Amino acid sequence: MQERGQSALRALREIGDVQVGLSDKTCVYAEDKIQLHRYAPLARPAKLPPLLICYAMVNRPYMLDLQPDRSLIRELLFLGVDVYLLDWGYPDGADRFTPLEEYICGYLGRCVDFVLAENAADALNLLGVCQGGTMSLCYAALEPRGIANLITMVSPVDFKTPENLLSKWAQHVDVDLLTQSGNVSGELLNLVYLALMPFRLTQQKYVNLLQMQGDRAQLENFMRMEKWIFDSPDQPARAFREFVQWFFQENRLVRGELMLDGRQVLLENIKSPVLNIFAANDHLVPPSASIALGAHVGCDDYEALQVDVGHIGMYVSGKARKTVPEAITRWLLKRKP
Amino acid sequence: MTDPDTTQPRTLPFLKAWDNYVAASQILFERLSDGSAAHAGGPMPLSFIGPWKDFAASLGMRSDFPGGEHFKPEDLFGSHLPAFGYSREYQEIGRRMQDLAAQFQRRCAEFAQQGVDIGQSALQAIQKRSSGDPTMLCSPAALYDAWIDGAEEAYARAAHSEPFVRLLADLCNILSAFKIERGKLLEALARHLDWPSRAEVDSLHRQVRVLTAAAKPAAPAKPAAATKPAAATKPAAATKAAAAARKARPAILKARKRAGK
Numbered sequence: 376m377q378e379r380g381q382s383a384l385r386a387l388r389e390i391g392d393v394q395v396g397l398s399d400k401t402c403v404y405a406e407d408k409i410q411l412h413r414y415a416p417l418a419r420p421a422k423l424p425p426l427l428i429c430y431a432m433v434n435r436p437y438m439l440d441l442q443p444d445r446s447l448i449r450e451l452l453f454l455g456v457d458v459y460l461l462d463w464g465y466p467d468g469a470d471r472f473t474p475l476e477e478y479i480c481g482y483l484g485r486c487v488d489f490v491l492a493e494n495a496a497d498a499l500n501l502l503g504v505c506q507g508g509t510m511s512l513c514y515a516a517l518e519p520r521g522i523a524n525l526i527t528m529v530s531p532v533d534f535k536t537p538e539n540l541l542s543k544w545a546q547h548v549d550v551d552l553l554t555q556s557g558n559v560s561g562e563l564l565n566l567v568y569l570a571l572m573p574f575r576l577t578q579q580k581y582v583n584l585l586q587m588q589g590d591r592a593q594l595e596n597f598m599r600m601e602k603w604i605f606d607s608p609d610q611p612a613r614a615f616r617e618f619v620q621w622f623f624q625e626n627r628l629v630r631g632e633l634m635l636d637g638r639q640v641l642l643e644n645i646k647s648p649v650l651n652i653f654a655a656n657d658h659l660v661p662p663s664a665s666i667a668l669g670a671h672v673g674c675d676d677y678e679a680l681q682v683d684v685g686h687i688g689m690y691v692s693g694k695a696r697k698t699v700p701e702a703i704t705r706w707l708l709k710r711k712p
Numbered sequence: 713m714t715d716p717d718t719t720q721p722r723t724l725p726f727l728k729a730w731d732n733y734v735a736a737s738q739i740l741f742e743r744l745s746d747g748s749a750a751h752a753g754g755p756m757p758l759s760f761i762g763p764w765k766d767f768a769a770s771l772g773m774r775s776d777f778p779g780g781e782h783f784k785p786e787d788l789f790g791s792h793l794p795a796f797g798y799s800r801e802y803q804e805i806g807r808r809m810q811d812l813a814a815q816f817q818r819r820c821a822e823f824a825q826q827g828v829d830i831g832q833s834a835l836q837a838i839q840k841r842s843s844g845d846p847t848m849l850c851s852p853a854a855l856y857d858a859w860i861d862g863a864e865e866a867y868a869r870a871a872h873s874e875p876f877v878r879l880l881a882d883l884c885n886i887l888s889a890f891k892i893e894r895g896k897l898l899e900a901l902a903r904h905l906d907w908p909s910r911a912e913v914d915s916l917h918r919q920v921r922v923l924t925a926a927a928k929p930a931a932p933a934k935p936a937a938a939t940k941p942a943a944a945t946k947p948a949a950a951t952k953a954a955a956a957a958r959k960a961r962p963a964i965l966k967a968r969k970r971a972g973k
Contacts, residue, residue: 547878549884549888556891572864574867
């Protein structure tokens with residue numbers, strides 16, 4: 376046991392800093408903290424409308440391109456998809472009064488406009504991931520005409536299902552008080568995520584390091600994940616407050632009571648085809664929170680895809696890597712205009 | 713007013729207490745006015761606080777004032793004495809912070825107790841499992857995994873319960889309130905040192921937000937044609953919009969570079 380530990384420590388010292396998000400991309404649009412990236416193609420184009428990925432604000436989007444052999448984006452590129460990625464950046468004090476509607480109707484909306492303009496297209500494919508999926512649903516409900524197909528991945532829709540621990544914890548938190556003294560730190564969010572499964576995430580995971588026996592590749596994977604997990608941006612105070620109150624505490628999205636930009640956000644307004652991908656063992660967004668989407672969207676062409684992985688496994692596990700990019704591309708090709 | 717037995721004037725309790733208080737205060741003032749005694753050091757005679765307490769009690773006021781010879785300056789922040797005097801505002805903040813810290817400690821103790829209960833439940837679960845599977849105890853790795861599984865199961869049961877949810881929210885709310893009070897002190901410090909304060913920066917951010925929102929419609933990266941589906945259906949208009957966007961792109965990137973991003 377001691378030998379294993381020493382071997383792991385030696386290997387960790389040699390690894391140093393790890394690289395993430397290495398696929399070739401160009402920043403095509405930037406505004407305030409946000410950046411819109413376009414990835415360089417890796418295969419003959421599938422001639423699909425461009426795919427805009429809207430990631431969550433609470434984590435960094437390089438999880439979708441963590442390393443060459445664990446990259447949802449790379450797999451999509453190999454399948455000929457033209458991929459754009461919206462990176463929300465690291466909000467700071469200057470963003471504390473920015474409302475949620477600015478992120479959804481403003482920044483996301485302008486990125487959609489930009490992609491459409493750059494491709495001279497009428498509509499694009501929108502892929503929303505986790506919180507980014509919820510935001511994408513709101514946007515698609517308000518601006519359905521620019522969206523050819525909508526894909527949500529591990530995205531919460533009904534925030535008050537019994538399995539949703541995060542939501543239970545949020546119910547009695549005074550978010551006005553929490554955000555009164557500024558942005559919500561990424562460290563606090565990390566603490567909350569760790570508290571969802573404290574024994575596995577703060578103990579077992581590190582004990583398992585010993586079992587890697589100094590395997591450099593495995594340790595590098597571990598360190599990339601570790602970097603991503605704790606690289607959580609601070610959350611802009613007002614947008615965070617609104618998200619927690621409106622979604623977690625009041626469940627406005629499924630109740631049809633959400634107002635953004637002076638307009639009512641009605642999921643029934645989403646008429647474009649929807650593919651809802653969720654993880655069977657998701658401890659952050661339980662399947663019940665995602666599955667609810669089917670009962671609320673207004674489209675006839677709705678499909679749900681369950682993958683037998685956890686929340687993070689959806690981005691990096693071998694099982695998801697083999698099924699998800701291909702399922703997305705196949706689904707999009709079937710709906711090719 | 714006289715005593716019916718002695719016909720002597722009766723000393724009312726509050727007058728007696730007042731006399732004692734004045735006498736004690738006199739000693740204090742004498743000591744303070746005597747420069748040599750003051751320079752000689754030694755503790756200030758605070759014996760006047762006891763008589764003051766008696767006097768206040770005789771008037772029906774609270775007698776649980778934390779005074780007397782054991783008086784400590786931090787007692788000023790105690791919950792019994794109202795804040796007063798030149799530093800009144802800071803006393804209030806200090807007292808609130810102290811109250812919040814005490815509340816936090818109490819809730820933390822309850823949280824720790826929850827942790828102990830969860831640990832015990834986990835141990836019971838392991839015992840139950842190991843009695844059914846004796847081979848589990850032969851391997852440290854298997855035992856450790858069983859411990860983690862049991863602990864997570866016990867934790868999940870507790871974490872979903874209403875008392876746990878309330879406790880966690882309380883801890884968060886108390887810390888948020890503490891942070892706000894601490895912010896007030898830092899705000900005052902910044903003012904005294906002539907540093908930009910949070911309130912000042914917030915005010916500027918608000919102004920920037922208003923100005924930015926006013927300027928947004930003119931943003932170069934939002935070609936008008938692209939936002940209008942009717943126009944976008946016309947290939948010429950769409951191509952024009954795409955060309956405009958491509959033209960705008962270097963300007964945006966240039967602006968980013970200027971901003972040091």
